[in-house]
Amino acid sequence: MDAQKVDMFIMSNTKFFEAHQIMAIRERLLTMDDSKWHMISTVQFKDPTTSLIVSLLGGSLGIDRFIIGDTGLGVGKLLTCGGFGIWTIIDWFMIQGATREKNMQKLQQFLY
Amino acid sequence: MITSRNKLYTMLFIACIAGYIWLYLSMYNNQSEINSLNTCFIKHTTNIPCPSCGSTRSVISLLHGNFNTALYINPLGFVIVLIMLFAPLWMILDFTTKRKTLFDFYNKIEHHLKKPHYAISLVLLVIANWIWNITKGL
Secondary structure (H helix, E strand, C coil), X not given: CCHHHHHHHHHHHHHHCCHHHHHHHHHHHHHCCHXXXXXXXXXXXXXXHHHHHHHHHHHHHCHHHHHHCCHHHHHHHHHCHHHHCHHXXXXXXXXXXXXXXXXXXXXXXXXX | CCCCHHHHHHHHHHHHHHHHHHHHHHHHCCHHHHHHCCCCHHHHHHCCCCCCCCHHHHHHHHHCCCHHHXXXXXXXXXXXXXXXXXXXXXXXXXXXXXXXXXXXXXXXXXHHHCCHHHHHHHXXXXXXXXXXXXXXXX
């Protein structure tokens, strides 16, 4: 794929991924066929900052987990009052990483 | 989505152990101590009960055989009892036969729950339960 397109993608989507994944994504995109560009450029990613805000406000109801697509864990969090309040606090720190991980999983469906 | 079988089973195992320990503590300590040990973050800060407040009391009254009281305190107690009873048994079954039926089941349920008509109706149920909790003053 065209290096210019790939760099544009990387620049506009850096905040959605872990720093150590960026280079691998770039390498992979460069070797890919141009016909996939349309699909990849239209993928919607979840913003880690948004999920952090949701986690701070609605974490004890599990809304943060529902938003990033971890429905099963969300139900677990809802049923236990946010894991007796402990899981809520853990997730304030974990949710951004979890969101980036989710975004990577989503992109991987198109990469491989 | 949880990507591996063992990760899900570890989390479920820890959750079940924590649940049983909590249940044991709540059943054999006296009631005043439990009330001072207020676990719910929302209730602690805002004094308004959350959708799943009262589920410990609900599970305890279920264990005593008071189905109506359990239903009155919090219907979510039934869901919790079902999960706490069947999840460990299912996990043991999976471990002994080296399969991943519970993991597949979990993924299937998660897939279904993401469909809008299930999701919206369940969200409405939880909100209704929440309103009921507030009016009951749990």
